[in-house]
Amino acid sequence: MSLYYVQKFLFELNRSPQLQEAYTADRRAVLEPYALSDEEAEALTAPDIGKLYVLGVNGQILMHFAAFHQIEWQDYLQRMRDGIDDHGPVRAGVYAITGYEGTRAHSESLGQDRGVE
Template identity: 40%
Template sequence: MSAYALNKMLREINQNPATRQGYFERPETIAERFVLSEEERGAFLTQDIGALYRLGVHGLILRPFTLLKQMPEADYLRAIRE
């Protein structure tokens, strides 16, 4: 598909408290609201940060998303460099 949908979804999770709560409770429901390929959906649901980055999620959207799950910076940097 397009990196646009992934970026839009993660940006909405980062910025919208209701969407963020939905993500914590049922991430698959949030993913269903966006047109994602199976690869994109899988990377999102498994929180494969490296794959999300390679699929085109911008770092300024991806890093705040990883902070929601309290991912240390070293782990984040390692994931996007692999």
């Protein structure tokens, strides 16, 4: 589990056009300096937005990675929802503080029958 390095890579990618070029040229090679598990490296190279969300990547970092991959907003949101369906609750990071039960149950816990756009 190295959520810190997953997020660090994405933080640096979001900030650096040079790293973006290098990532585009060879997605796997640019991950070499970061201490990542195979699962994390695969999610970053695919890219698997839903898996990255479940691994605990903060949306404020992840949304820019999705935009970089030309994933439009509603698709980005859906991929995270699909990630929870496919891989279960968020495992680490700020969204794992109280556990996460999915959008529908979350709406119900707030007393709302809908809520997402």
